[in-house]
Amino acid sequence: MRVILAEDSVLLREGLVGLLERFGHTVVAAVGDAPALIEAATEQAPDIVITDVRMPPSFSDEGLRAALALRAEQPGLPVLVLSQYVEQTYATEFLSSATGYLLKDRVGEVAEFIEAIGKVAGGGTVVDPEVVRQLLTKRRAPLQRLTPREREVLALMAEGRSNSAISRALTITEAAVAKHIANILSKLDLPPDQDDHRRVLAVLAFLNT
């Protein structure tokens, strides 16, 4: 896979390049700020862009803005955003601009991190479990109608897990998972949808309103 990486910390950038190459990906450009990221992504046509949120020059949210700009230019471009923070504010904005939002810590869980990259590059959505957890604690009125088990399923759904992954995580049958999901979607007044990606977005959009 052809990857473009934007990360201003040299230590981490070199580490990530090594990690990605170890798993057979090609890092076509590793840059340290947002303008360089946009330039590289426009020239190189990568399979996925992985970017830090906070970069020079103003160290606020250049990575997110760059992701937004890139997605506006190339609507299908998979973008995975790595953040030191999980903030709902950024998660919400980002969901319109990128398709993966992970806490930087997750790069330590190497196997899962590589899997997440694959999922995002394949057109899927990955949202950090921490973000999902925070969104769920808001406990909006319709969420109160869910049973504890259904909440667990919703949390896993929102992380982008498939039905079989959910069944493994909760040690229940896939049929039971499907039934929970149908219940959740109907309790939340969401139309049933077979597309995982849209399902996640629908759930998150609901949680965020």
Next chain:
Amino acid sequence: MTVRGALEALTYNPLRFTRSRWPWRSLAYLLASAVPAALAAGAVWLISRWLDPLGVALACLTLIVLLTPAVTAFERWRIGLVDRDPLRGRTVPFWWQVSNAFVISYALWWIDLGVVLLSLGLPAMLLTAPLQPSGTGPVSSSLLFGAGLVLISIAAYPITAWAGARAAMTRSILCPDDAGEVRRSRARLVDAFEVERRRIERDLHDGAQQRLVALSMNLGVAKLTLEPGSEAHKAVEAAHEQARLALQEVRELIRGVHPQVLAGRGLSAAVQDAAGRSPIPIEVELTVPRLPEAIEANAYYVVAEALANIAKHSKAKRGWVTGTYDGRTLRLEVGDDGVGGAILKDRSGVADRVATLDGVLRLSSPAGGPTRLAVEIPCA
């Protein structure tokens, strides 16, 4: 708490107050007026022997102008009797001192002595009842003596109150920007803290945090190369876990120091996120534009502190944060449906933060709840 002056001493309980030295110091302060009063009376009397009334008035004015430095020095000295705070700030212009000296000589010295006379006159009369040859019996004169004792303790109050007020008045005339300077320096201090917090946050983010992420990543890679279940794998696994926890702690630390979203997105977003992290459901209705950094930061910490208290003490089922900004004033309210009984400590960080911004803080928390904390901060 140490009392800084006579006015503050009035808040002591009566026993402690009457036994403290503040009534005596106040009495000394007021009696000190006898010196200039005697001088002034003597001067007027002497002058009036040679001059007509108009001449007397003119001579008095001239005398006041000539004596102004002495009067000012005298007033500055005796403020120390009833007020421990030294007089700071620049010296006021001479003409200002002259008008002060005029007011003091014209009215205040006489009032000082009048207050002493009125407060102590009756008690003194009663206390001397046993010595007076008015023919009252020993029983009634000792009753009168007792009443005199009570009245003399009561007299401590008007004397101290007037001395304190009088000193405050002199202070505000001679050092008009004293209070303002204290407030400004406090605001500068809070600003400096804010700058420092941001620097610490930046350093932690660029340094420790990045290194921990890299460490965690390297340990993750190392784990892959090792045989699962082997001793080495277990050791690396444990180290990896430690790195993960350290990262979590650093992240929480950074958020406490200065939340990134506050700088990046402003107060509304930062409050939303803080509410999202609360273990108690908090409803947020807050849409305010970007405001000056100091206001955003202080308002945020006030709300965050209130939310933390709700989570810790209120036993509430839900809470809320509302806020408006009308172009001049930022109004915030944090409330919960908990057990109430919250108190605002004098020296709480919340009160200090609001005070440095000239804001107003109101807390209503009857036993049984609900608790409401309302904050108004002027932004103009």
